[in-house]
Every structure is written in C-alpha cells, then in structure tokens.
Amino acid sequence: MATSKQVAHIIVESLYQAGVRVVFGIPGAKIDAIFDTLTDHPEIKLIICRHEQNAVFMAAAVGRITGVPGVCVATSGPGAGNFTTGLVTATTEGDPVVALVGSVPRISSLKHTHQSMKALAILGPASKSANNIDVENQAAEVMLAAFRMASASPKGATVVSIPMDVAAGKSTVGAFPSLAFEAPRYGPAPLAEIQKVAQMIERAKLPVLFLGQRASSPVVVQVVRDFIRKHRIAVVETFQAAGAVSEDLAPTIFFGRIGLFHNQAGDRLLNQSDLIIALGYDPAEYDANLWNPHGNLKIVHVDFTSCDYGPNYRPEVELLGSVRETVIQLGNDVKSCADPSQDAFCKSLRNELVAWHEDAQVKCSSGLVHPLHFISALQQRVSKDTTVTCDVGTVYIYMMRYFFAYEPRKLLCSNGQQTLGIGMPWAIAASLTQDPPCSEKVVSLSGDGGFMFSSQELSTAVQQGCNITHFIWNDHSYNMVEFQEEMKYGRSSGISLGGVDFVKYVEAFNGKGFRISDSSEIEEVMDQALAHQGLALVDVSIDYTHAKDLAGNLIKDSVG
Secondary structure (H helix, E strand, O other): OOOOEEHHHHHHHHHHHOOOOEEEEOOOOOOHHHHHHHHOOOOOEEEEOOOHHHHHHHHHHHHHHHOOOEEEEEOOOHHHHOOHHHHHHHHHHOOOEEEEEEEOOHHHOOOOOOOOOOHHHHHHHHOOEEEEOOOHHHHHHHHHHHHHHHHOOOOOEEEEEEEHHHHHOEEOOOOOOHHHHOOOOOOOOOHHHHHHHHHHHHHOOOEEEEEOHHHOOHHHHHHHHHHHHHOOOEEEEEHHHOOOOOOOOHHHHEEEEEEOEOOOHHHHHHHHOOEEEEEOOOOOOOOHHHHOOOOOOOEEEEEOOOOOOEOOEOOOEEEEOOHHHHHHHHHHHOOOOOOHHHOHHHHHHHHHHHHHHHOHHHHOOOOOEOHHHHHHHHHOOOOOOOOEEEOOOHHHHHHHHHOOOOOOOOEEEOOOOOOOOOHHHHHHHHHHOOOOOOOOOEEEEEEHHHHOOOHHHHHHHHHOOOOEEEEEEEOOEOHHHHHHHHHHHOOOOOOEOOOOOHHHHHHOOOOEEEEEOOHHHHHHHHHHHHHOOOEEEEEEEEOOOOHHHHHOOOOOOOOO
C-alpha cells in the first residue's frame, strides 16, 4: 500500500526538489499549513515580508539572479490579489516565479464567503499559467507543472491555488525528483538558416548585435562574449541586457544602452546599420516603432519564440531555438565581420558615449547634486561584481544610460513594466541569495516617490541582516512624470510629494541614515554609507534641472 503524506509536506518537498532555498510571503489562515511546514524545513529559509507585492518582487529578483524560480506565498482574498502587479512584472520581464496562494475549502468555493475571490481569474492574465489543486493526489503534479512552465523560455510567473482543506489532506503521490523540475532544453535553430545569417553578417558593412532581456542570463552572456571576442561586431544593449559586454571589450565594440527615448548613440548606430541581429529582444523593453520608425531596417530575430511581426519589426530571418546554442553555431559559421573600431562613424559614437565625463556639471563642487556627478562618484566606489538595483523614475533613466555594468545581472531594473517600488525588495533578495547570505554590499537606488511604494521592507532588511546601502534621489516629486508632462502640456500636474524626513525614517527601523544636501558632500558621505555594515540609507538632494535633456534631440519624437 502506498504511503500517504500531508499535501502541505508534498508541496514544500516539491519546492526543495526544485532548488528553492528561500521563500517570501505573508501568512494567513487559508495558507498556514504551508507556513507551518516551512518552519520546520532545515534548508528552506522563510522570509516574512510586510506586503505581498514586495514578496513577489523579491521572488522575481531571486528568479532573475539565480535562474531558479523564486517563490512567494500568500493567503486568499486580498493576499492573493496583492500579488497581481508583481506577477505581471515578472512575466513581462522574463523572471521565473512560482506563486502559491491559499483559497477557501472546496466545499465553499462557489459560495459568497469570507475571503472568497476568483483568484485564478484575476492572476491568470498576469502569469503564464494559473491552476488550482482540485484533489490531493494532484498536488505534486500541479507543483511540477508550475515550475516547468515558469522555467521554460520565455520565462515568467505561474500561480498555484491551494484550497485549505487540500493542504491539510493527504496524498499517496509524493514530490517528483529534482531532475523532473529542469525545463526541457532546446537545440540551435536550423543549421541552414544559421549559415544564411552568417553569410549576411560577412557581407554587412556595419552589422550590429542588439542584445535584449533574453540575452542577459550568464549562460547566454558567456557565448555572446566568445562570439564578440572572435568577431568584433558592434553591440548595443537594452536596459535589461546590462552587463553583457565585458570591461575589456567595451571600449571598442560597445555603443551603450537604448530605451524610452530615441536619442542615444546606440539609436544612431542602429539607424546606420545595414544588418541588426536582435538577440533575445522583447518589444516590451523598447518598442520597435521607436527605434525603427520607418520599418526599413534589416533585422534578424534570434530567440526562443517567434517575433511579434509588424510594420516596424519585420525580420528577414528568424533563428528560433536555444539562444545559447544558436550563438555558438553562428560563431563557428561566421568567417569575417566588419570591425567597428576601424569605422570613423563608430569612433565618433564611442566618443559621444563617454563625453559626459568631461561635463563641468560632473565636477561641480557646490549646489544640489547633479545626477551625473553622483553616478561618476558611485562608479568609482563599487566593483563590477557589486549588485546594483535601480527603481523606476528619472533615476532609472540616468543610471541605465550612464552607469557602466560589466557582469550580467548585476545592474537590475524593471524595464518592461517600469514598476515602481522594486529597488529595495530586489536589493533584499540580492543580499539573501549571496553565499553566504548578506555577506557583500548591495547598492540600491530610487526616487523619493518610488521608495515609498515598498519602504516598509526596511524592516525586513534589518531583521534579515542585509548589507544594503540605499540612495534616494530626492526632489519631492514624481519627476519622470513631471518633465514629460511639461514637454507635452507646458506644465505639470499631480506630481508634488515631500513631507518625509528619510534619515529619521530609516533610523526608526534601526538602520543608519545619511544626508547629502550639497555636491561638496558626495564623496565623503558616499564613502561612509558604503562602508556601513548593515542597512544604510542616503537622502540625496538631487538636481533635476536638466532632466528634460533625457528626452531632447530626439531622432524621432517618442514622448508618450
């Protein structure tokens, strides 16, 4: 006779077999059997968060950084509902997440009862799949399917709904072994098509490798680096592909990151290119109508899935399969490639890319802090192996354009959904995934608006012993909205903030507070804050006088 186990134990054992070692969540009566079981597990750490949305953010960061789906847990009703924004962010941006939500007992599922909600109908559109465990013997299978779906490219979030009576019940079907949780592997695209693209690269006068979010994983980055060492092709990154180009290669072949506004050196490079190899590109990051407004650029699409074909994105060839395996084969087939370091136009773009270092505002010694002065100072004080998480806002535009990253998934941002509030939760997750946990400094940044979306997690950071220094670019407004409204309407509306002493705020959580009120204080205070062991927060009086320049000199108007 088959041995039976409590379903809650089978679910937790499934987490372990899937490689999960940290779980984020908030407890409740409909899901407490999972929390009770997790409490006794010797190798899975349970992190109690202050809001369910932040629990998903942390899980998504774990998924992005480690490649193993992050896990978050919440109770029924509003607990499950609060997962929505985090799940759609993870799914849009390719971060593997498995979300477990409690639900009312099956006998009450059709009744109007306490905390009853059609959670799967709400969370389904925000995820790749959303399934209920209808009977006890389904539990192991539903959990396995959720992990395999979350890990299959393009990666994203999945949801498992667990009725409380199912969690308390017993099943004779145990958790599947770890091997079952590995997503199926793809091979390269058809060899004849790869050979065709290789010949296109050889004939092109200015080919460009355009790296997107699905080219940002370490396993893909490694073969991309092998390719560009062998074939010195020009490279442009989206914001989420930050760090794909190594420091030794960047000076000759890297032309920056592009996104939001069509006015960067990388945009001008794409405009002049006679062949763009879009590798792991997702239009959610940077819509093709912005960087290819006339639909006339010659494009090759390399990805796991077919493209969103349209007027502005019409690839001549689609290489579908494992991005890694396809790049390896393409590198073997290409015999020659135009070297951008020998091209006068490319040399001028490289000069443009780094010209800001000589800007007088970068060296300003008094007054409010100019963003580029801050970025220059931070760049000098963190290593290429330091994880830097950046919340959404004007701070994110500056950082993703001007802060250089030379290792994959060390400079993290929300680019597909531009979700406010991810900075601190992602920093906590980055700290907890270190080996050993919380052993190295993590840097996070936000505006004063985005920070308050998740500021309650300062408590989580302190309780877990995270070593984080968080910088708030404070201008008392939603500036990213403000400068775009002013460009559209000649004035701004609904953007005023303020009223928070962030130094006192962090100290209320037993963190250490710092303040930079003048440019002359940047280096000294930044050194102190980065040297602090534990949670430090720096309130930076930022100067956004020139923020409109971020959207200036557009190749094609993209304010919208």
